[in-house]
Structures are given as C-alpha cells and as structure tokens.
Amino acid sequence: xxxxxxxxxxxxxxxxxxxxxxxxxxxxxxxxxxxxxxxxxxxxxxxxxxxxxxxxxxxxxxxxxxxxxxxxxxxxxxxxxxxxxxxxxxxxxxxxxxxxxxxxxxxxxxxxxxxxxxxxxxxxxxxxxxxxxxxxxxxxxxxxxxxxxxxxxxxxxxxxxxxxxxxxxxxxxxxxxxxxxxxxxxxxxxxxxxxxxxxxxxxxxxxxxxxxxxxxxxxxxxxxxxxxxxxxxxxxxxxxxxxxxxxxxxxxxxxxxxxxxxxxxxxxxxxxxxxxxxxxxxxxxxxxxxxxxxxxxxxxxxxxxxxxxxxxxxxxxxxxxxxxxxxxxx
Ligand code: SF4
Numbered sequence: 001x002x003x004x005x006x007x008x009x010x011x012x013x014x015x016x017x018x019x020x021x022x023x024x025x026x027x028x029x030x031x032x033x034x035x036x037x038x039x040x041x042x043x044x045x046x047x048x049x050x051x052x053x054x055x056x057x058x059x060x061x062x063x064x065x066x067x068x069x070x071x072x073x074x075x076x077x078x079x080x081x082x083x084x085x086x087x088x089x090x091x092x093x094x095x096x097x098x099x100x101x102x103x104x105x106x107x108x109x110x111x112x113x114x115x116x117x118x119x120x121x122x123x124x125x126x127x128x129x130x131x132x133x134x135x136x137x138x139x140x141x142x143x144x145x146x147x148x149x150x151x152x153x154x155x156x157x158x159x160x161x162x163x164x165x166x167x168x169x170x171x172x173x174x175x176x177x178x179x180x181x182x183x184x185x186x187x188x189x190x191x192x193x194x195x196x197x198x199x200x201x202x203x204x205x206x207x208x209x210x211x212x213x214x215x216x217x218x219x220x221x222x223x224x225x226x227x228x229x230x231x232x233x234x235x236x237x238x239x240x241x242x243x244x245x246x247x248x249x250x251x252x253x254x255x256x257x258x259x260x261x262x263x264x265x266x267x268x269x270x271x272x273x274x275x276x277x278x279x280x281x282x283x284x285x286x287x288x289x290x291x292x293x294x295x296x297x298x299x300x301x302x303x304x305x306x307x308x309x310x311x312x313x314x315x316x317x318x319x320x321x322x323x324x325x326x327x328x329x330x
Contacts (some may be wrong), residue, residue, distance in 0.1 A: 002077055004038030005208050006176060008064070011035045013054075013061045016096075017281070030280050031057040033232035034071070036307075040173075042240060043283035044202070044209040046219030046240065048255065049229035050277050052088070055212045059178040060227070062210065064088050064096050075176070093123060096174040100181035101167035106153040112139075112164055113149040119171045138167040142197060163197065178210045183218060193305035195222055217259045220244070228252045230281055231288040234307060237317040248310055248318045250293050250326065287321065295326045 013032040016025045030055045039045050046091040047055040055189055060066050062073055064080060072081045072095040080091060080274040084092040105113055116135045120126055126134065136146050153161055162182060179198065183191040191225075199222065201207060213219045219226055220240050228236040228251060247253045254271040261268055273292045278284055283293050299321055307319040 001108050003040065004074070004278075005041040005043075005076060007038040007074040007208075008058075008062060009036050009072045011058070011061060011073065012069045013057050013066055014069045027057065027281050030232050030283055032061060032069075033283070035229075035232075035234055036071075037227060037237060039208055039210070041208055042202070042206055043089070043224045044211055044222055046223030046226040047210060047212045047229060048214065048216050048219050048226060051214065052231075053229040054232040054280070055182055055229050057232075059097070059180055063092070063097060063178055065097075072111075074316060090123075093172045094174050095176045096169040096172070096178070097178045098162075098165055098169045098182045099265050103153060103158075103163040104171075105107075105165060106161065106168075108153050110151055111150055115153070115164065116167055116171060119168065123172060125172070131210060134171070137188055138171055141170065141201065144168045144181050157190075158186050159194060161195055162186065165309060166194075166197065166201070170205065170207075173205065174207070176208045176210070178212070180212045181214070182211075184215070186211060191218065198222065211242050215241070216255045221257075223242065228255065231277060231283050233288055233291065233319065234303075235319045237315075242316075248316070248323045249289075249320050251289050251297055287319075295322060297321070 011032055012034055015029040015031055017027040017029065018024065019026040021220050035058060039046070047058060049055050057066065061068050064083070068081060072079055074080070075091070075095065080088065083091065115139055120131045120134065135149060137147055139148055145158065146165050153164065156164065183194050186194060195218070198209070202209060211219060211222055220243055223240040226238055226240050226243055227234055228249065230251050236247065236252045238247065238252070243252070244256055247256050254273050257269060257271040275292050278291055286302045287293070287305050289298040290296045293300065301305055301319070305319045305321045308315045310316045310318050310324055
C-alpha cells in the first residue's frame with residue numbers, strides 16, 4: 001500500500017506529428033518524458049516551469065484527459081493508467097480541474113444555474129429541487145450571491161468567473177483538483193482572493209491540489225512541495241518553505257532569482273538565462289538544460305542526470321550531475 005494519495009511513475013506523453021503524402025508519423029513532441037512523484041492526502045504540489053515544459057500536459061495526463069504513452073498513475077492506490085474511459089468518467093467525480101480562463105471553459109450561452117447543474121445531471125445525482133439546493137450551497141461556498149444563478153458568465157468580472165469555475169469543480173465533492181494556472185489571468189489583488197478561497201476550500205473539504213503556474217511566487221505561497229519542470233523532465237522536487245534559501249538546480253536558482261522582493265533596500269542578484277527553451281520535438285541530449293546552463297560540463301551533454309536525494313528526509317530531489325557542488329549562486 002503506497003503512502004501516496006496520488007502517485008505517478010515514469011509518466012511519458014509523446015504527441016505524434018504526422019506529415020508527408022501518406023500522413024505518416026514523422027516526429028514526436030516529447031511533452032512529458034519520465035516523470036515520477038507522489039502527493040499525500042490534503043497536500044498541495046506546485047508545478048512550475050516556462051511554457052512548453054510539460055506542466056499542463058502532466059496535469060491533463062494525470063486526469064486521463066490525455067492517454068499516457070508510458071508509465072503508471074495510481075489514484076488512492078488504484079492503477080488508473082489503462083482504466084477504460086467509461087470507468088474513468090465515474091472516477092472523474094473525484095478528480096476535477098480548474099482552468100486558467102474560466103470564460104473559455106464556461107459555456108457563455110448557459111446561465112450559472114445550468115453550468116452548475118450540469119455535473120449533477122451527467123452523474124444522475126438528485127432531483128431538480130435537491131440540485132437547486134446544491135447550487136445555492138456551491139454559490140455560498142465560493143462567496144457569490146444566490147442571485148448569480150440567473151445570470152450569464154459574461155455578466156461577471158474575471159475573478160467572479162473563476163469563482164463560478166471553482167464552484168463547478170467542487171460540485172461533486174472531488175478529492176483531487178488540478179488547478180491549471182487558475183490566477184494567471186487575474187489582477188494581483190484578485191489573485192490573492194482566489195488563492196485564499198482555494199486554501200479555505202482545501203481546509204474545509206480536505207482537498208488535494210496540483211497547482212500549475214509559471215509564477216513561482218504564487219506557487220510558493222500555496223504549495224507544500226514544488227516540482228520544477230524543464231522540457232518534460234522534473235529537475236527539482238523541493239519543500240516550498242526552503243525554495244528561496246536552498247534551490248540546488250541551476251534552473252530553479254534562475255526562477256527563484258526572478259521573484260521580485262517588495263523591499264527596495266534588499267539587492268538581489270538576478271540570473272538571466274541565455275537563449276530560449278529548446279524545442280520539445282528535438283530536445284537536447286544528456287541534461288536537457290545543458291544548452292542554457294552556466295555550469296555545463298562535458299558529461300552534461302551526454303548523460304541524463306538522475307533525480308537524486310539531497311536531504312536526510314528524502315524531501316529534496318535534484319536532477320543535476322553537480323547538485324550540491326555548484327552551491328547556491330543566489
Ligand atoms: Fe547544468 Fe550539467 Fe547540472 Fe544540467 S547536469 S543542470 S547542464 S550542471
């Protein structure tokens with residue numbers, strides 16, 4: 001029996017690219033390439049990295065919105081990797097997603113009432129009267145007035161729309177929610193309100209979150225552990241509370257150095273990475289970060305560094321041939 005509520009082992013997702021006259025597969029996008037980690041119940045794991053690093057693909061593959069190319073996904077000790085879609089549908093009651101842009105994910109022609117009633121109808125739950133009561137409760141939970149039910153998504157602000165998206169995600173009382181950049185499109189003042197709402201719901205409902213974002217300062221605030229991804233690989237797994245002080249992978253160090261400090265008297269060295277993220281169609285050999293790493297050595301170009309432990313409690317894993325030797329350049 002695993003200690004983890006959710007565990008992924010060597011998860012891969014490669015998207016085929018077809019071309020030529022006969023539309024044969026000519027290449028693959030290596031979006032996820034051997035990701036392993038576990039989450040305990042009630043925890044939040046943050047996923048960070050530049051766009052194209054595979055974090056959204058990871059979230060969607062865990063929920064089986066994409067079928068994995070290889071590897072295994074265990075949810076509450078059940079291997080759901082090959083579960084038929086019909087069985088997955090009932091499993092999805094327990095695994096939900098919150099999207100970055102609620103305007104895109106909410107049907108603009110439906111009222112809030114029918115948006116929130118839909119999950120109950122799909123899963124054949126309750127009478128119309130019982131569902132109406134549930135909708136009122138959901139709106140109260142996300143701090144929207146009951147009168148919101150008769151309005152349409154375009155009548156709300158971005159933050160209020162995200163509250164509707166959250167209400168829909170929690171409607172069936174899930175246990176795991178993948179939050180895919182849920183505050184990225186919102187103003188800073190609204191971001192903190194939505195983050196606080198997510199934290200309150202986590203406490204009251206015992207939720208487990210996978211929180212995807214490109215902004216490390218947001219992820220750090222809400223997460224217990226942070227997974228840093230680069231080109232489909234996990235490069236560092238670290239406790240959120242020590243990420244500022246002890247990032248060991250050069251890529252994590254660069255991300256941490258970019259977090260703004262509100263105090264202008266504190267000077268911080270910003271690490272500027274050279275070049276762009278390489279294409280996931282032709283990822284670099286060896287360490288995928290070697291084309292941008294200031295510490296690159298010959299071995300880095302040929303051998304993929306394994307994710308190895310760098311703490312006594314096994315809570316700090318780093319994939320770098322020289323982790324611990326290059327120190328903390330912040
Ligand atoms: Fe840099 Fe080499 Fe470490 Fe990769 S393995 S992060 S290239 S030092």
